[in-house]
């Protein structure tokens with residue numbers, strides 16, 4: 001038996017009344033890819049954050065290469081060769097990729113040309129060795145999410161990490177990028193590094209990992225060899241109940257046109273055209289899926305429809321009325337809900353609790369306030385009911401939502417957005433970061449909206465999700481729709497090709 005490169009023994013971490021890590025034992029070996037699984041809120045990120053010095057354990061012991069160590073800060077962790085790639089990247093947007101990577105290095109205040117050139121070469125060499133391509137000399141804000149992740153990974157490698165932790169690395173990637181990432185992880189493994197990864201995607205775990213550890217409610221339940229287990233066993237260990245993956249019957253329910261967009265042009269902040277003559281239609285009781293690689297205008301489309309962004313040319317009609325200008329209030333009042341891409345940036349107020357976040361859009365309604373005063377008791381019980389219905393795990397109703405696990409934040413956001421029966425739901429990557437059960441819950445909700453006559457615009461990179469839910473799938477590329485297909489005729493490969501911008505005569509009709 002090989003000695004583990006990292007070992008955690010009896011680790012306890014409490015946040016107030018929540019025991020996020022309850023006597024956790026965990027170990028990983030050099031040259032292995034070790035997946036950490038568990039439902040939303042199981043404690044995965046917490047445990048990994050203690051290894052990387054973001055949190056300190058209340059109790060327990062950590063050993064690196066067989067020696068007991070104290071990890072009090074990310075710097076301590078880096079010195080011990082532990083590096084973590086977080087779910088929300090921590091890059092400085094205005095600096096270049098290379099600058100971000102060398103940031104904090106002692107000599108980096110002296111930036112002579114030669115020094116920079118050498119650094120660029122060194123970074124490019126490292127990136128190439130691990131199959132991580134990105135433009136080293138461009139500022140971060142110009143890079144795609146996938147590229148930013150590569151910068152983060154190279155940053156940990158540059159700092160000499162041989163134990164690399166990735167927290168849900170694939171939830172922000174396209175299928176092609178996921179494959180590239182796994183190729184990189186293989187190179188790391190061959191190079192004798194220890195790779196630890198959390199994810200909710202079982203297929204990825206089965207295809208890429210050597211061993212799997214499963215957490216449930218703060219406890220480490222089991223560690224298994226990937227070759228000796230299967231998805232069903234893992235699902236059982238995670239939730240201790242049978243997970244049913246039901247497929248709903250689809251009844252045609254498409255009604256009148258609800259949203260009609262014609263020839264929309266949008267210019268982005270950096271002056272580039274991000275929507276280019278885009279046209280689409282969503283009817284009542286219809287789920288329209290938008291497939292596409294991130295960065296092809298999906299985010300901007302969602303922003304225009306929810307009043308967050310203005311447009312240059314084109315017409316938008318909603319519920320029979322022309323929309324004249326961008327207004328968030330106007331969008332909310334006319335019945336448009338939004339589950340945005342970045343929930344902490346534009347969806348939730350992190351320091352506030354669940355009640356305030358749930359009331360955010362509707363506090364002015366008669367239901368929630370009278371003569372300008374909030375109906376406190378009523379709003380609390382209303383919130384409590386929503387939290388229960390959507391199975392949001394939070395210690396108290398007033399716990400700041402930034403303390404909830406990623407999946408529970410997403411559930412809370414959904415609860416708010418469907419609580420007032422929207423006419424149109426604009427959902428961007430709605431199941432990103434959700435576990436199997438919660439994902440099924442969101443899918444059920446979208447189908448429920450559809451069957452009660454709401455329209456849904458579902459923007460996602462998850463083709464399985466799109467194929468399962470959408471009445472029609474549109475493919476977005478370079479700011480316009482370059483292909484369309486209905487539920488029955490949708491073909492995965494063709495859509496994949498279109499997503500990559502590969503268009504031939506037959507493909508455009510999918």
Ligand SMILES: Nc1ncnc2c1ncn2[C@@H]1O[C@H](COP(=O)(O)OP(=O)(O)OP(=O)(O)O)[C@@H](O)[C@H]1O
Pocket residue numbers: 015016018019020038039040041042043044045046047393394402403404405406407408433
């Ligand atoms: N800073 C914090 N303050 C208070 N509670 C916290 C904090 N961080 C995490 N928790 C709580 O600890 C528990 C475990 O959360 P954690 O983020 O580790 O879960 P996770 O397994 O990573 O879930 P997900 O899959 O949703 O990301 C949750 O109940 C969460 O609310």
Ligand SMILES: [Mg+2]
Pocket residue numbers: 044045046167405406
């Ligand atoms: Mg997490």
